Amino acid sequence: MICKAFSFDGALVYEADQAHDFNLMERHLLHEFPLCETFAINSIDPEFRSHMAKSVVTSIDKKEDNTTGERQLLETLSATHVTAFSVVDENARIFGLIVFLKTGSGKALLDEDHKRISVLLAMLGRYIGVRVYQNKISFAKNSLESILDNTGIDIYVNDFHTHKVLWVNKSMAAPYGGPSAFLGKVCWQVLFPGQDGPCEFCPQKNLLDEDGNPSKVYIWDYQRPFDGSWFRVFSAAFRWVDGRLAHVVSSADITDNKRNEELIEYLANFDSLTGLPNRRKLINDCTILIDHIQNRGNGYLLFFDLDGFKAINDNYGHDSGDEFLIQLGEFFLGIPMLKNRMYRHGGDEFVALINGSVMKDNIRSLVNFIHERFKKPWPLKKGNVFCNTSVGVACYPEDGNTSEELIRKADHAMYEIKKKGGAGICFYEEIEAFDSPANNPVLLQKS
CATH class of the missing domain: 3.30.450.40 (GAF domain)
Known part of the structure; x- marks a missing residue:
């Protein structure tokens, strides 16, 4: 017009x-x-x-x-x-x-x-x-x-007090049936069907200051139960468009990161050849063991050193030496008393941690069983080999209160067996009883 x-x-x-x-x-x-x-x-x-x-x-x-x-x-x-x-x-x-x-x-x-x-x-x-x-x-x-739908981060917002969902992005809603499955519904009813109340791990108590006002962002990790995926979760309180107090939850999928962390953790704590826990994990586990049994029992640290392992490497090659160490690790793990208690200390040295109601006679019986096996040949790809082991034992709390002290004294006891020809067992307290370093220049030098 x-x-x-x-x-x-x-x-x-x-x-x-x-x-x-x-x-x-x-x-x-x-x-x-x-x-x-x-x-x-x-x-x-x-x-x-x-x-x-x-x-x-x-x-x-x-x-x-x-x-x-x-x-x-x-x-x-x-x-x-x-x-x-x-x-x-x-x-x-x-x-x-x-x-x-x-x-x-x-x-x-x-x-x-x-x-x-x-x-x-x-x-x-x-x-x-x-x-x-x-x-x-x-x-x-x-x-x-x-x-928000294309950041790779899942986000939803719910009413701080009623927990009803006010907004959700597509990536968050997709595994649950889309936004319509969320909006207007209580968050835990969507995320955990059948649950009749707020989640025990809900961090809302950490989102407000003492005056009831929104405070800092709270960060936590969560594993989704139905598929095992891991998420890094960021929770915060804020004022919604209508002024009400709301709770925003955003999360990023860190499943791959968790797997990488687990792999890194594994590589840091386990021997790549035998698959046994390594010296680093030995120190940590021994410290935890000491803290756990302190004033409530005793424990033993067994230090194994192979007798004649160098000859295997010299005669058959290092591949055969590695093959033997793998086979030996499997043998140790097959002994019920040593399952989940065996460590590769390094080279041809192994360590076992034993605690509980175990007597010294039980330790001797265990080592005797091991020595019986060492009397038999170990079959390798290039032929059968013979080997044996010297075992030193340190007792907690008699011989030390730290992992390093127990390892050092068990190693000392093992060295005594080596001097006497190997293929035996020696408790550290037996050294001090009949072969004091003060009277033995070899032991004095070792100490």
Whole structure:
């Protein structure tokens, strides 16, 4: 109606995007002519932009003496006349533009026409301005949700007190049936069907300060029960759009990280050849064992050193030596008394930790059983080999209160057996009883 009443060739609505470019969103043309689909607002003279933002309705005719900015707008729109209404925000920034234009040499507008158009555009501008602003908000909302849906992080928000889900992103909702399965429902009913109350591990108590206000982000790890996946979870309290207190939960899948951590942990604590725990884990486990049995029992540390292992390497090669060590580790693990208690200390040295209601006679019986096996050949790919082992034993708490002290004394006792020909067992206390270092220069040097 406005185009026909005032002989305009067309009417256009431009909306600004996040890059401050104006994009043609709506059009009404009385006849076809070239259109400017998009243009950068910053390409227009800044002084003229300020004028448009303040004047609201702007009228420009090519026949008149125009400013730089006015000429730029006419050239951009390929028009001979432009009447425009600017949609501005609270900071006087233009985010919408309603344009009526002429492209030919039609009759000029009268002053009375300008007044009527200004009144009409003021009314039309308020209507379209609201729509443009809603589009801007919708665009921002959709952009934000798109970002949140594609970050690789699962997110949901629930009411802090009722626990009803207020919002959820697609990646979080996908395994449970989509957003509709979450929204308006209590979080634990969706995540843990059949559960009738808040999760025991829910960190909400850590999200508020003593005055009941949101505090810092709380970080924790969680394993999903139905598929075993691991997540690094970030929880925080904040105010929702309506002012209520809400709880946002975001999580990143760290299953691969956990597996890598487990692999690193395994490599740090287990011998790559035999698969037995290594010296590092021995020290840690022995310390834990001492703390556990302190004042409530005793424990034994058995130090095994092979007799004649060098000959296997020399005669058959190091591959055969490795083959023998693997076979020996499997033999040790097959003994019930040593299962989950055997360690490779390094080279051809092994250590066992034994605690509980075990007597020294039980330890001697165990070592005798082991020596009986060593009397038989060990079958390898290149032939049968014979070997034996010397065993030193340190007792807790009699011989020491630390893992290093017990290892050192068990090693000392094992060395005594080596001096006497090997293939035997010696408790550390037996050294001090009949072969004190003060009276034995060899032991004194070893100590």
